[in-house]
Amino acid sequence: MPLKRVDKTPMPERDAVLRSHDFIEVNEGYNIQRARFEAERCLRCQDPVCIDGCPVKIPIPDFVHAIAAGDMPGAAKILRAANPLPAICGRVCPQESQCEEKCHVGTRFIPVAIGYLERFVADWEMGQPPGEEPAQPTRPEKVAIIGSGPAGLVCAGELARLGHPVTIYEGLHAPGGVLRYGIPEFRLPKGILDWEIEQLKRLGVKIECNVIIGKTILLDDLFDEMGYSAVFVGTGAGLPQFMGIPGENLNGVYSANEFLTRVNLMNANQFPEADTPVMVGKSVAVIGAGNTAMDTVRVALRVGAEKGMIVYRRSDKEMTARIEEHEHAIQEGVEFHWLTNPVEILGNEDGWVTGLKCVRMELGEPDDSGRARPLPIEGSEFIMPVDNVVLSIGNRPNPLLLQTTQGLESNKKGCLIVEDETAQTSLRRVFAGGDAVTGAATVILAAGAGKSAAATIHEDLCA
Amino acid sequence: MAKILEKRALTPVTTLFRVEAPLVAAAAQPGQFVIVRVREGGERIPLTIANYDRDAGTLAIVVQAVGVTTNQLSTLEVGDDILDLVGPLGLAVDVPAGGHVVGVGGGFGAAALWCLMSELSARGDRTTIILGAREKELLILTDELSGVCDNLELCTDDGSEGFKGFVTERLAQLIEGAGPGRPDSVVAIGPMPMMRAVTETTREAAIATLVSLDPLMIDGTGMCGGCRVTVNNEIKFACVDGPFFDAHQVDFNEAVRRNKMYVAQEQSAKDRAVCRSAMTGQD
Ligand SMILES: Cc1cc2nc3c(=O)[nH]c(=O)nc-3n(C[C@H](O)[C@H](O)[C@H](O)COP(=O)(O)OP(=O)(O)OC[C@H]3O[C@@H](n4cnc5c(N)ncnc54)[C@H](O)[C@@H]3O)c2cc1C
Ligand SMILES: Cc1cc2nc3c(=O)[nH]c(=O)nc-3n(C[C@H](O)[C@H](O)[C@H](O)COP(=O)(O)OP(=O)(O)OC[C@H]3O[C@@H](n4cnc5c(N)ncnc54)[C@H](O)[C@@H]3O)c2cc1C
Ligand code: SF4
Ligand code: SF4
Ligand code: FES
Numbered sequence: 001m002p003l004k005r006v007d008k009t010p011m012p013e014r015d016a017v018l019r020s021h022d023f024i025e026v027n028e029g030y031n032i033q034r035a036r037f038e039a040e041r042c043l044r045c046q047d048p049v050c051i052d053g054c055p056v057k058i059p060i061p062d063f064v065h066a067i068a069a070g071d072m073p074g075a076a077k078i079l080r081a082a083n084p085l086p087a088i089c090g091r092v093c094p095q096e097s098q099c100e101e102k103c104h105v106g107t108r109f110i111p112v113a114i115g116y117l118e119r120f121v122a123d124w125e126m127g128q129p130p131g132e133e134p135a136q137p138t139r140p141e142k143v144a145i146i147g148s149g150p151a152g153l154v155c156a157g158e159l160a161r162l163g164h165p166v167t168i169y170e171g172l173h174a175p176g177g178v179l180r181y182g183i184p185e186f187r188l189p190k191g192i193l194d195w196e197i198e199q200l201k202r203l204g205v206k207i208e209c210n211v212i213i214g215k216t217i218l219l220d221d222l223f224d225e226m227g228y229s230a231v232f233v234g235t236g237a238g239l240p241q242f243m244g245i246p247g248e249n250l251n252g253v254y255s256a257n258e259f260l261t262r263v264n265l266m267n268a269n270q271f272p273e274a275d276t277p278v279m280v281g282k283s284v285a286v287i288g289a290g291n292t293a294m295d296t297v298r299v300a301l302r303v304g305a306e307k308g309m310i311v312y313r314r315s316d317k318e319m320t321a322r323i324e325e326h327e328h329a330i331q332e333g334v335e336f337h338w339l340t341n342p343v344e345i346l347g348n349e350d351g352w353v354t355g356l357k358c359v360r361m362e363l364g365e366p367d368d369s370g371r372a373r374p375l376p377i378e379g380s381e382f383i384m385p386v387d388n389v390v391l392s393i394g395n396r397p398n399p400l401l402l403q404t405t406q407g408l409e410s411n412k413k414g415c416l417i418v419e420d421e422t423a424q425t426s427l428r429r430v431f432a433g434g435d436a437v438t439g440a441a442t443v444i445l446a447a448g449a450g451k452s453a454a455a456t457i458h459e460d461l462c463a
Numbered sequence: 464m465a466k467i468l469e470k471r472a473l474t475p476v477t478t479l480f481r482v483e484a485p486l487v488a489a490a491a492q493p494g495q496f497v498i499v500r501v502r503e504g505g506e507r508i509p510l511t512i513a514n515y516d517r518d519a520g521t522l523a524i525v526v527q528a529v530g531v532t533t534n535q536l537s538t539l540e541v542g543d544d545i546l547d548l549v550g551p552l553g554l555a556v557d558v559p560a561g562g563h564v565v566g567v568g569g570g571f572g573a574a575a576l577w578c579l580m581s582e583l584s585a586r587g588d589r590t591t592i593i594l595g596a597r598e599k600e601l602l603i604l605t606d607e608l609s610g611v612c613d614n615l616e617l618c619t620d621d622g623s624e625g626f627k628g629f630v631t632e633r634l635a636q637l638i639e640g641a642g643p644g645r646p647d648s649v650v651a652i653g654p655m656p657m658m659r660a661v662t663e664t665t666r667e668a669a670i671a672t673l674v675s676l677d678p679l680m681i682d683g684t685g686m687c688g689g690c691r692v693t694v695n696n697e698i699k700f701a702c703v704d705g706p707f708f709d710a711h712q713v714d715f716n717e718a719v720r721r722n723k724m725y726v727a728q729e730q731s732a733k734d735r736a737v738c739r740s741a742m743t744g745q746d
Contacts, residue, residue: 398685
C-alpha cells in the first residue's frame with residue numbers, strides 16, 4: 001500500500017568538497033531498498049497526472065508499481081517502451097517542471113522521486129546481459145539521420161526496430177551531441193552514453209562520424225546518389241551567442257560551448273596527457289543561469305578555479321537551470337551574483353582578461369517571455385576582478401546545413417520549420433526534430449521528437 | 464580514418480601527405496581545409512587542402528611541424544591511418560575573375576596556393592605566384608606550383624634562389640609594374656607576419672587582398688566560437704565564415720594575440736610528449 005511520507009527518499013551524493021575536484025558522478029543512485037521504499041510513496045492515482053507532465057508520456061505509475069513489487073524486468077520493459085533513453089533522462093530531465101511538478105503527492109508533500117526511480121531502473125537494466133537480438137533489416141527503404149544527439153539517436157533506434165537500414169552521420173569525431181560535448185561526466189557519465197550507443201549498433205544502426213552533411217555530403221545527394229529514401233535532421237542548436245559587449249575577444253574569454261567542449265569532448269582536464277588545454281585562472285565568472293552555465297561553473301572549479309561565479313541579470317526565480325544543479329552548485333561553493341549585468345570585459349595591455357564591469361539590476365514588469373524584465377540601476381557600475389569570463393547566454397541552430405540546402409526553410413531564429421503533425425520540413429521526405437526545430441530545449445523533448453518522427457517516417461515510407 | 468598513400472619530406476620540418484578521403488576529395492574546393500586528429504586524446508587541428516584528385520579520391524596536405532600534433536602527424540608513414548579527418552570545411556576562396564591574380568605564399572602557405580592557382584589559371588585568369596623562404600632549401604613545391612601558374616617568382620632572404628629579399632619587396636615591385644606587372648587582386652597565405660606585411664603593401668595601392676586566417680580551432684563547424692576573429696569590426700567565425708577574409712579589414716593585432724593564448728601549455732605539452740616518446744622509445 002502507498003505510504004504517506006512527506007520527504008522523498010534521499011539520493012546518496014558524493015561529498016561536496018571531494019567531488020568539486022573530480023569528475024566522478026555526484027549522485028550515487030538508489031539501491032533496491034531505497035528504490036522500493038520510494039516507489040511505495042506513489043499513490044497509483046486513478047488519474048495519474050504525472051504522465052501529463054512527461055513529454056513522452058511514460059506510464060509512470062505502472063513502472064513505479066513494478067519497482068515496488070520488486071519486478072525489475074517488468075519495470076525496465078515498461079520504461080524502455082516509452083522512453084528510449086531512460087538512464088539519461090532519469091539523470092538530466094528537469095523533473096521539477098515536468099512529471100514531478102504534476103505529481104499528486106506534491107500538492108501536500110514532496111513529489112515522488114520519479115526521475116531517481118527512472119534512473120534506478122535504467123541502471124539496473126544496464127547491468128543485465130544483453131537482451132534484444134541484433135535484427136536484420138526487413139525493409140528496403142534506407143534512412144539517413146543527420147546528427148547524433150538524443151533526437152538522432154532515438155530516431156535511429158526506433159527506425160531500426162521498425163526494420164529500416166539506418167545510418168547516422170555525425171560531424172564530430174564522437175557521437176552523442178550535447179550529451180557528449182556539453183553535459184559533463186559528473187552529471188552524465190560517458191559510459192552510459194556509450195552503452196546506449198552500443199545498443200543502437202547491436203540493432204544494426206551504422207554511425208559515420210567525421211561527416212558533415214552540407215559540407216562533406218550535400219543533403220540532396222543523400223537521396224539521389226546515396227539511395228536514402230528519407231532523412232531526419234537532428235542537428236541541434238550548437239551556435240553560441242555572444243553579447244556584443246566590449247572585450248569579448250580578449251584572451252581568457254570563452255563561449256560555454258568552447259569551454260565545455262575542451263573539457264568534455266577533448267579531455268582538457270587530463271592535459272597534458274590529452275593534448276587540448278583549457279585556460280583557467282583563479283577566478284572564473286560565468287554569464288547566464290541555465291543548465292549550461294551551471295555545468296560550466298562547476299567544471300571550472302574542477303579544472304582548478306578557486307572561485308566560480310554565476311553572473312545573471314535576472315534573479316534566482318528566473319533562473320532556467322534544474323533545481324538540483326543549482327543546489328549542487330551551492331554545495332560546491334559557487335558564488336551567485338543575481339541581478340547583475342555585465343557591460344564590459346576588461347583586459348590588461350597584453351590582452352588578457354582582468355575584470356568584468358557590471359551594473360546592478362532591478363526587476364520591472366514582465367517581458368514577452370513572461371519573466372520580470374531586468375532594468376539597470378543608474379550609477380551602480382562596479383568591477384569584479386576575474387581571470388576568465390565564460391559566456392553562457394544561449395545557442396541557436398547552426399546554419400551550415402541551411403546554407404547548402406536549397407528549399408529547406410527556417411524561421412528568423414534559424415530554427416527549421418516543420419509540420420506539427422508529421423515533423424516534415426519544407427522538403428519532401430526530409431524530417432526534423434530536437435533543438436534544430438525548437439531552439440535550445442531539453443533532452444527528453446529531443447528524444448520525444450526523434451521517436452515520433454520515426455513513426456511518421458515509417459508510415460510515410462510504407463504507404 | 465584516412466589512409467596515408469604517399470609521404471614526401473619537403474624540408475626538414477615540412478611534409479606532404481597524400482591521403483585517401485574520397486568524400487572530402489569529391490566535395491573540396493580551393494581554399495577549404497580539413498580538421499584532423501592523430502591519436503586518442505589528441506587535439507583537433509586544421510590543415511589546408513593543398514590539392515585534391517576527385518577521380519582518385521585523394522587529398523594532398525602539407526604539414527609544418529610546430530608543436531605536439533603537427534609533430535605526431537609528421538611521424539606517420541605510408542599505410543598508417545590518420546585517426547580522424549573531416550572536411551571540407553570553410554568557404555572556397557572567392558577571387559573576382561578575369562584579372563591578374565597574384566598568390567603570395569610562405570611556409571605551408573605555398574601548399575594552399577597549389578589547387579587555388581590551378582583553378583584560377585584553368586578559368587582563364589592571369590596568374591602569378593610569389594613564393595618566399597629564408598633560403599633555397601626551404602622553398603617548397605616549386606615544380607608543382609610552376610605548373611599551375613603563368614609566372615612563378617621565387618624569393619629568398621639570402622638570395623640563394625631568385626629575388627633576394629622578402630616576398631613583399633617583390634610584390635611592391637610588381638605593383639610598380641615590374642615582371643608580370645601590377646596585380647588586380649592578391650591572395651596571401653602563410654605566417655601571420657608575412658600576411659600582415661602583404662596587407663600593408665597592397666593597402667596603399669588599393670589592391671583587393673584576401674588573407675587566410677589561422678586561429679585556433681576545435682570543431683570547425685561554428686559550434687565553439689574559439690576561432691572568432693574581428694573583421695570590419697564584426698565578430699566572424701573563421702571556420703565557417705572564412706578562412707579567407709578581406710585583408711584590409713582584419714584586426715591582425717587581435718588575431719596574433721589570440722593565437723598566443725596557450726603558448727605556455729603548448730610548450731609543456733611538447734616537452735611532455737618528447738619525454739613520453741623518450742621513455743617508451745616510440746613516437
Ligand atoms: C551544457 C548543456 C547542459 C544541458 N543540460 C541539460 C539538462 O540537464 N537537461 C536537459 O533536458 N537538457 C539539457 N541541455 C539541453 C539538451 O542537451 C539539448 O536540448 C539536447 O541535447 C538537444 O538534442 P538534439 O539531438 O536536438 O541536438 P544535439 O544534442 O545538439 O546534437 C546535434 C548533433 O548534430 C551534429 N551536427 C550538427 N550539424 C550537423 C551536420 N550538418 N552534419 C552532421 N552532424 C551535425 C552535432 O555535432 C551534434 O552532435 C543541456 C545543454 C547543454 C549545452
Ligand atoms: C584554416 C587553417 C589552415 C591551416 N593549414 C595548415 C596547413 O596546411 N599546414 C600546416 O602545417 N598548418 C596549418 N595550419 C596551422 C595548424 O593548424 C597549426 O600549426 C596547428 O594547429 C598546430 O598544432 P600543434 O599541436 O602542432 O602545435 P601547438 O602546440 O598547438 O602550437 C605550437 C606553436 O604553433 C603556434 N600555433 C598554434 N596554432 C597555430 C595556428 N593555428 N596558426 C599559427 N600558429 C599556431 C603556437 O602559438 C605555438 O607557438 C592551419 C590553420 C588554420 C586555422
Ligand atoms: S522522461 Fe523525464 S519527464 Fe518523463 S518521467 Fe522521466 S524524468 Fe519525468
Ligand atoms: S501523480 Fe504521483 S502519486 Fe500519482 S501516480 Fe503519478 S507519481 Fe504516483
Ligand atoms: S572552430 Fe569552433 S566555431 Fe570555429
